[in-house]
Amino acid sequence: MSTLSELPDPRVTAVRDLPARPDGDYVLYWMIAYRRTRGNHSLDRALRWARELNKPLLVLEPLRCDYPWASDRLHAFVLAGMRDNQGRCAEAGVAYYPYVEPGPRAGAGLLAALAARACVVVTDDWPCFFLPRMVAAAGERLEVRLEQVDGNGLLPIRAAGRVFPTAFAFRRYLQKTLGQHLGEGPRADPFLRLRLPAAPALPAEITRRWPPGIPDGLDALPIDHAVTPAGRGGSVAGHERLRRFVDGTLGGYEASHNTLDADNTSGLSPYLHFGHVGAHEVFDAVMRSAGWSPDKLKKNAGGKRHGFWGVAQDTEAFLDQLVTWRELGFNMCTYRDDYADYDSLPGWARQTLADHAGDPRPNLYTVDQLERAATADPLWNAAQTQLVRDGVITNYLRMLWGKKILEWSPSPQAALANLLRLNDKYALDGRDPNSYTNILWIFGRYDRPWGPERPIFGKIRYMSSDNTARKMPTRDYLRRYAA
Ligand SMILES: Cc1cc2nc3c(=O)[nH]c(=O)nc-3n(C[C@H](O)[C@H](O)[C@H](O)COP(=O)(O)OP(=O)(O)OC[C@H]3O[C@@H](n4cnc5c(N)ncnc54)[C@H](O)[C@@H]3O)c2cc1C
Known part of the structure; x- marks a missing residue:
């Protein structure tokens, strides 16, 4: 029995609670929501397992074609992110398996085939759309330890234990509790000074049946081609956007974010949605630019929108969107299956x-x-x-x-x-x-x-x-x- 599974961590849930298998070939990270190689709690967890068991890491990043609303727009955005991840994994010597499903159900069986040789499987804990059902179904099928890790926001999604009727009530709760979670951020670059054994070549029966790769074009895929690509996806583009915002319009955010000029806000929501940029990464960049440290937190902010963080009004206003409003939605989706009804x-x-x-x-x-x-x-x-x-x-x-x-x-x-x-x-x-x-x-x-x-x-x-x-x-x- 390994020690890591015994350490309580509010961000880790065992979906299939089996002991890790020390005789497996690798630790498998099934990347389904936090599609990035920096600032990623799931990747940190998978790497901790890999170090503890002295095994290589294999990152599987799949893209299905049969989910509701699959289109050129959504695919192009995700594929750009996959190219960034492929480059980063290659530099770090981490095995990366991008799989873009060419037809409905063509990818069925790939996760099970890779998991059969894994010591442990780690995945992302995303609380809505089809992902919770997909992970629960994998937990029932796989004969290996499966953990889902919550890297969604500053507050672990399972910490509150209840939903909140208003943003004010949630903000007041955050102001009382967030301080204790601010030290739980993911590593900025988990590939830094990484030393792991090299991954073994995967069996040809796996790579032949589910060819890894990132297609250049989308025409052959059975998705909605009428919804055309928009914006440039991926962590590289997301971080460029973040830098531009922090160095530029963040300064006038309070007054200008409710105007008709799109450049007055961060434009980060697509990158946050596809996991190309993480909420902790945005928070860190914003707070670095403000010269902030946790001792500036105000103890009794009383649920007010300003004053809690102890930074300029514009930054407080932005953090209220990024933290209070954004995480309010994660809270609802975590505790209520009828969140969209x-x-x-x-x-x-x-x-x-x-x-x-x-x-x-x-x-x-x-x-x-x-x-x-x-x-x-x-x-x-x-x-x-x-x-x-x-x-x-x-x-x-x-x-x-x-x-x-x-x-x-x-x-x-x-x-x-x-x-x-x-x-x-x-x-x-x-x-x-x-x-x-x-x-x-x-x-x-x-x-x-x-x-x-x-x-x-x-x-x-x-x-x-x-x-x-x-x-x-x-x-x-x-x-x-x-x-
Ligand atoms: C009818 C309607 C539908 C919406 N649908 C979505 C959606 O599908 N996805 C989505 O991310 N946002 C949605 N929003 C919220 C909001 O409009 C967008 O988050 C915001 O416009 C994204 O732009 P930005 O990244 O430049 O935001 P910024 O102002 O730069 O804010 C930074 C981040 O804070 C979060 N945020 C900002 N405003 C809100 C808000 N009102 N509620 C929750 N989080 C917020 C987002 O993650 C955003 O990226 C919707 C709002 C309305 C009224």
């Missing part, structure tokens, strides 16, 4: 929407009209065009985009389905805990009742394009994204 909304929200279910809806659009940005509202059409073309919607407009879909759908339930469909299909950062936090926020999750009570919305917070246009200049944005 209409019935998970708070009672007051369902009640007020039900009270107004019969209200006249003068502007109804089908999901097809919405998808084609064919409404009578030019600002909304521009936001939808940006989503379809670039895979993102500028921060502030995303709220308006969601609220109008509630107004223009035949029922709130239909609006939720429309929102999930459009966001998951086109947004680079979709299919993420943040997708569900924010889409359900449109309908009242984490919010409170607002007055005056309005048609269709009832007491749900209302937004209008006219108000948005009054608050900020829209001309350039409208020109850029003319539908």
Whole structure:
């Protein structure tokens, strides 16, 4: 029995709780969510096993073709990240097995075949979309120790033990507890001074049946080719973006992040979503630039948005998005399987929407009209065009985009389905805990009742394009994204 499995670690869960096999050929890291080789808790854990057992590390990074919304856009982003990981592993002498599934179910059996020769398998603990089901199914099938490691955010996702009704309640909890977790960050570069035995060649029956490699083109893959590539994926591009943000617009973030200029925010959500950049890496870069140390933390910040970290207002405002709002979604997805369901909304929200279910809806659009940005509202059409073309919607407009879909759908339930469909299909950062936090926020999750009570919305917070246009200049944005 090895010692590592006996050490309690709030970020590690044994999905298949068997002792590690010291006679295996390697430690296998099944990389499914944190697609990076720096600042990665799962990779750290796999390397600890490899050192303890004195075995090589094998990194398997697969990409399925049959998950919902698989498209050229999502594939191209992930493949760019795989090329970065391939380069880094080659430099460090770590065996890397990229596998891009050429057809539905073609990859079935690869994990089991590699795991059969492994001492232990380590994977990523991502709390939503199809990943939890996939990992649980692997745990039932594999005859080897399988651990999932949580590298999602500053707070371990299983630490709180409950969900929170508001961002304020979660922030107050974070302010009381986060201090004790700040020392648990992953290693900045786990490949530094790495000395492990070389991995043995894999049997030809494995590499012939599941050829490793990263394809140059996407045409042959059975995925949606109409959703075209947008943005440059991968850790290299993600870190360039992070550096640009920290050296540039972070300084004015508080005032400018709710404007229509996309460059006023970090643009990191796609990289965070695909795991090309980790939340700890963003936190470290931001705090390094602020000259911060943990002794600046304020003990009694009382759940307030500013003042907890003891840094400039702009940095506090950014950290509230990166930590409070981002991790709120991870918290919900960890504890509630119904995180994306209409019935998970708070009672007051369902009640007020039900009270107004019969209200006249003068502007109804089908999901097809919405998808084609064919409404009578030019600002909304521009936001939808940006989503379809670039895979993102500028921060502030995303709220308006969601609220109008509630107004223009035949029922709130239909609006939720429309929102999930459009966001998951086109947004680079979709299919993420943040997708569900924010889409359900449109309908009242984490919010409170607002007055005056309005048609269709009832007491749900209302937004209008006219108000948005009054608050900020829209001309350039409208020109850029003319539908
Ligand atoms: C209807 C709707 C749908 C949304 N869908 C998604 C989604 O699918 N994926 C997604 O990551 N975000 C989503 N958001 C939240 C937010 O719009 C994006 O996170 C943000 O615009 C991403 O841009 P950025 O990386 O430049 O953010 P920045 O302002 O630079 O913030 C840094 C990081 O903080 C986190 N963050 C920022 N705002 C929020 C927020 N409101 N809630 C949770 N985390 C936040 C993100 O991880 C973001 O990358 C949605 C918002 C709305 C209103």
